[in-house]
Amino acid sequence: AQTVTQSQPEMSVQEAETVTLSCTYDTSENNYYLFWYKQPPSRQMILVIRQEAYKQQNATENRFSVNFQKAAKSFSLKISDSQLGDTAMYFCAFIFPSYNTDKLIFGTGTRLQVFP
Amino acid sequence: DAMVIQNPRYQVTQFGKPVTLSCSQTLNHNVMYWYQQKSSQAPKLLFHYYDKDFNNEADTPDNFQSRRPNTSFCFLDIRSPGLGDAAMYLCATSRDPAESGGEQFFGPGTRLTVL
Numbered sequence: 602a603q604t605v606t607q608s609q610p611e612m613s614v615q616e617a618e619t620v621t622l623s624c625t626y627d628t629s630e631n632n633y634y635l636f637w638y639k640q641p642p643s644r645q646m647i648l649v650i651r652q653e654a655y656k657q658q659n660a661t662e663n664r665f666s667v668n669f670q671k672a673a674k675s676f677s678l679k680i681s682d683s684q685l686g687d688t689a690m691y692f693c694a695f696i697f698p699s700y701n702t703d704k705l706i707f708g709t710g711t712r713l714q715v716f717p
Numbered sequence: 718d719a720m721v722i723q724n725p726r727y728q729v730t731q732f733g734k735p736v737t738l739s740c741s742q743t744l745n746h747n748v749m750y751w752y753q754q755k756s757s758q759a760p761k762l763l764f765h766y767y768d769k770d771f772n773n774e775a776d777t778p779d780n781f782q783s784r785r786p787n788t789s790f791c792f793l794d795i796r797s798p799g800l801g802d803a804a805m806y807l808c809a810t811s812r813d814p815a816e817s818g819g820e821q822f823f824g825p826g827t828r829l830t831v832l
Contacts, residue, residue, distance in 0.1 A: 634818065634819035648820055651819065692759060692760075708759060710758075
């Protein structure tokens with residue numbers, strides 16, 4: 602079974618500091634994608650960053666970067682220079698493409714609070 | 718801007734009174750998904766359409782139905798809402814899985830209250 606685990610239900614960080622959110626997953630597949638989605642309070646879910654499993658290089662998007670450890674099945678998100686607008690629920694998610702769907706498997710989420 | 722739109726944003730219904738939630742997209746994506754998200758939980762996939770091909774999750778209650786009359790629109794029908802169906806309902810889309818790289822685009826959600 603494919604599972605995604607986020608062991609930190611809540612985290613907080615001061616503005617301008619760096620925070621790392623943890624995620625582990627379990628799969629027997631070799632070709633898959635990993636994602637971090639952000640869901641701000643009362644706003645829609647948006648993609649933060651994506652990692653292809655076959656790529657060894659860690660993905661980076663501006664202040665957001667990942668530490669992808671395929672052998673350890675670990676996929677953590679680092680947010681640098683945290684901003685108040687980063688306050689949100691963050692979901693780690695996994696997908697392996699099949700012929701007719703990209704079925705996302707979500708973790709339980711980490712609620713991040715950025716305070717001034 | 719291309720987007721996923723959900724109407725209404727807030728819906729109140731009475732116990733047992735049928736309700737329909739709608740989703741439209743301007744992205745021209747092949748796949749449309751409906752998720753149920755309860756407070757502080759991860760979204761749970763209910764079903765999805767790949768073009769007109771409907772795919773139901775094994776644990777989706779029979780109370781939930783869906784229609785996709787064309788590429789742009791998809792509806793979620795709850796035939797007899799119970800108190801346990803109160804949740805946020807998210808619609809999402811993606812391109813053909815062979816091309817999408819896995820990314821799904823989410824609408825803002827409809828928050829359903831059942832009285």
